[in-house]
Amino acid sequence: MGTPLGDFVRAKRDSIQPEALGLPDHGRRRSPGLRRSDLAARAGISVEYLTRIEQGRDRNPSTPIVNALADALSLAPAERTHLRYLAKITGGECAGRTRPAPPRRDVRPTVLATLRLLEPGIAAVTNRLGDVLARTSGYELTLGAAGLLDTDAPNLTRYVFTDPAARTLFPDWDDVADEQAFDLWLGPSVENSEWLTTELAPVAGPDFTARLNRHTVPRRGVLRLDHPSGDRLRLHRETMELAAEAQQLTVYLPADEATEQALDRLRHPAPQRLRAIS
Template identity: 75%
Template sequence: MSTPLGDFVRAKRDSIQPESFGLPDRGRRRSPGLRRSDLATRAGISVEYLTRIEQGRDRNPSPAVVNALADALSLDAGERHHLRYLAKITGGACSAHRRPSPPNREIRPTVRETLRLLEPGAAFVTNRLGDVLAYTSGFELVMRESGLLDTESPNLTRYVFTDPRARTFFPDWDQVADEQAFDLWLGPSAETSEWFKAELAPVAGQEFTRRLNHHLPPPQVPLRLDHPAGQELRWHRERLELPSIDAQQLVVLLPADGTTAEAVERLRHQHRVLRAVG
């Protein structure tokens, strides 16, 4: 049975071209990427031990082995953090059948004040499960007609995988879906994330479940929205991690070009007119 740690190591190994590590091209292979023997040599472990890790037969590699694998795979800081996290949850017991305590949904007063200071910009507070916990009027203006905020407790992950409108609203739906699935590995707790994945999988279907074992962080690219008003909006996203006790993050959407900034101003004007008429 595979493990999150083994899946990540194998996926990362498959994504590396041997030539990038100065290794010779040994011709056609059945699988892409770096050979197990090459990675084992770089990490200073046996091929048999690496195979056991990748196949989930060894669930408790030492910190020294985890660090050696990080060095051998030339992981960046974010990937190293993710590797250590996967090693931690792979070695621990976690039940997806018993609902854990729900994540904290309270927003600290200072965070709410930060949101107020960001008005009329588009910003929101979320956790890695995708819960939208608080947001600015600018975020509401942009998302109002998408359907995301129609429910009492909006959840971006659930919206992306279960609401048909999401595929139209996000032109790069596959990119957004990859991001939301990957974020579940960084949830408020391993138990909460496992429970959420088990609850969502039956209704989200194969598009969700096949992404759960893709452990490579998706690339950071501008977010495109096909707004119902007939305008494509492009955003840069700035993510600010709040203290670990909150298990939340503040996400700010910044117009990626002048066209988006102008379109948002038109939306604000239209909204003011509609409110005045109403």
Template identity: 75%
Template sequence: MGTPLGDFIRAKRDSIQPEQLGLTDHGRRRSPGLRRSDLAGRAGISVEYLTRIEQGRDRNPSLSVVNAIADALSLSVADRTHLHHLAKITGGACAGRTRPAPPDRVVRPGAAATLRLLEPGIAVLTNGLGDILAHTSGFALVTDGTGLLDDDTPNLTRFVFTDPRARSLFPDWDTVADELAFDLWTGPSRDAVEWFSADLATLAGPEFTRRLNLHTPPPPSTLRVDHPSGHRLRLDRETLELVTDAQRVVVYLPADEETAGALDRLRSEHSRHRPGGLRLVA
């Protein structure tokens, strides 16, 4: 007996021609669409495992397998969302589980006091999901006009993977994306990370999901920022882990004299238009 998940995957596979995915058409097939072996190869799973999922004999594929199949089929955002829903009601990928409580967004007085000492420098308090909990006026200055802080609950990870402005802001976008995906492995809880990742995967697609299971820490690097005002910044980063809260303070320091001068000009340009001081977002 099939399942909604297996039926959907098989239907999508049957509707896709190999050339749509850049694959070689090997001639006549017994059924239309993509061969099971082609889909399994693209998803990095065995043909036997894919067969069990399609036939309903395996009702508990992991979130990483569901994401891999979505990537292999090049699903749209709407189809990805539907695939995750079917996985849940079929019995896999978080099925039957209650959404965990979100990570604590409370900013302790000590953490806030630490950020105040860093004014007017560039510093931000985040958790392992990339939620921005508090930031200095310097951080607001560097991100002004980018859209990052426009949300009531800004999240750096979501911004980088879903907002096209992030690619203009970060010339080394791939490196930044690798870092943020890896940071999820040190998130506040495994359950919270899985739910956050499942939600983000439907929007961000393969650029996010293929990085999620790399498990390889990116090498340290200087962050390059192309500010909307035209200033080009190179920033070194120092991270202070707040172990008791699963939160961290990231301090951004100018990596060269050119960046230091650009930051001074930015402060001068914005001093009359934007109030200074620490901002608590949480």
């Protein structure tokens, strides 16, 4: 049985072409990407040890080994952080650590007060599962307009992968889906595993499972929305971690003047004219 760490190392190895690292192309091979022997040589470890890591038979590599793999794969800073995180949770599972508490659903009063100060802007508090725990009226006007908030317990991850309206709301749906799948790795792993097994994976289908196991570190660029009003919105995102609660406060800011004007129209719709009936 594999591990998140092994899956990530194998996925990155498969995605790298030898010439990108200045290595000779050895010709046709059965699978794409970098050979195990090339990666092992670059990391200074044996092919047998790399195989054990990728297959999940070694779940607790040392910090120097993890750093050597990061160097050998030429990982970007965000990917290095993710690799270290996966090594930590993989080692924790192996050591049989205490079951993590489920993610909190209550929001601190001071955070709620911060949301009120952000009105009528666009902001929300979520957890790593994608539960929308609190939001401003601006969030309801924009991301909630296409049905995201129609359930008693709105969840952005479930919405993205199971509601057809999400593919219309997010023109860059693939990027948003990668973000939501990636963030699931950052929550309490046992709680995530149970939620995925019992609720999300059966209805989200194989596309979701494939994205989860690819460990694609998202770009998190400008978020584009095709709002039901007909406006194309472009939003910057600033996310503040609420580490003690494993929650995030995300504020959405207009990325251009056209978006700013469209948001103003949403907040202050023009009054409809009355028609005289003869």
